[in-house]
Amino acid sequence: xxxxxxxxxxxxxxxxxxxxxxxxxxxxxxxxxxxxxxxxxxxxxxxxxxxxxxxxxxxxxxxxxxxxxxxxxxxxxxxxxxxxxxxxxxxxxxxxxxxxxxxxxxxxxxxxxx
Amino acid sequence: xxxxxxxxxxxxxxxxxxxxxxxxxxxxxxxxxxxxxxxxxxxxxxxxxxxxxxxxxxxxxxxxxxxxxxxxxxxxxxxxxxxxxxxxxxxxxxxxxxxxxxxxxxxxxxx
Numbered sequence: 001x002x003x004x005x006x007x008x009x010x011x012x013x014x015x016x017x018x019x020x021x022x023x024x025x026x027x028x029x030x031x032x033x034x035x036x037x038x039x040x041x042x043x044x045x046x047x048x049x050x051x052x053x054x055x056x057x058x059x060x061x062x063x064x065x066x067x068x069x070x071x072x073x074x075x076x077x078x079x080x081x082x083x084x085x086x087x088x089x090x091x092x093x094x095x096x097x098x099x100x101x102x103x104x105x106x107x108x109x110x111x112x113x114x
Numbered sequence: 115x116x117x118x119x120x121x122x123x124x125x126x127x128x129x130x131x132x133x134x135x136x137x138x139x140x141x142x143x144x145x146x147x148x149x150x151x152x153x154x155x156x157x158x159x160x161x162x163x164x165x166x167x168x169x170x171x172x173x174x175x176x177x178x179x180x181x182x183x184x185x186x187x188x189x190x191x192x193x194x195x196x197x198x199x200x201x202x203x204x205x206x207x208x209x210x211x212x213x214x215x216x217x218x219x220x221x222x223x224x225x
Contacts, residue, residue: 037163044219045155047208061214062115095163097163100165100210101164102175104163105162106162
């Protein structure tokens with residue numbers, strides 16, 4: 001069955017960067033895009049962008065343009081999301097999702113605090 | 115940017131009774147290919163979100179047929195014909211026609 005397993009919780013200081021991973025299994029990794037979505041406490045889901053796991057092309061939400069980078073390692077069937085210049089408002093649960101459909105990771109809590 | 119709104123934001127329902135959630139977009143969601151990329155997601159407490167409905171009215175595999183989606187243009191509706199306890203959670207509409215935008219979510223709980 002399809003599984004997306006995300007890396008563990010992170011605590012970062014303002015101004016730092018964080019890099020999360022999303023390891024896929026149960027399907028051909030390069031055949032589907034991976035989207036990244038986050039949810040800050042009490043807020044709606046917020047789309048960050050996606051990466052074409054096949055060719056590595058990316059599309060970023062304007063909200064995060066310049067601060068976020070998506071990469072992938074096809075040999076490890078793993079997608080990565082790096083967010084830089086962290087601020088307290090970036091405290092959220094970050095999800096990866098295959099094709100923004102039924103298959104999502106379990107989420108990674110990122111806490112930004114001084 | 116396309117702005118998505120939902121109503122109500124909170125929906126207490128009685129088990130076995132129907133429920134309906136409205137979603138509106140600030141622009142038409144009809145894409146140049148003729149499709150309307152309006153999806154509905156369910157986010158149960160303690161779980162990850164999952165897509166229930168795509169392209170307005172197509173149910174994902176395994177989604178109970180008590181869930182149905184309808185609408186066109188800028189106005190869309192998710193209906194649950196008979197609410198069950200497992201339906202408790204937050205429901206989001208999401209447009210994928212012009213970028214990706216989620217609605218604010220509708221919290222469904224049992225009266």
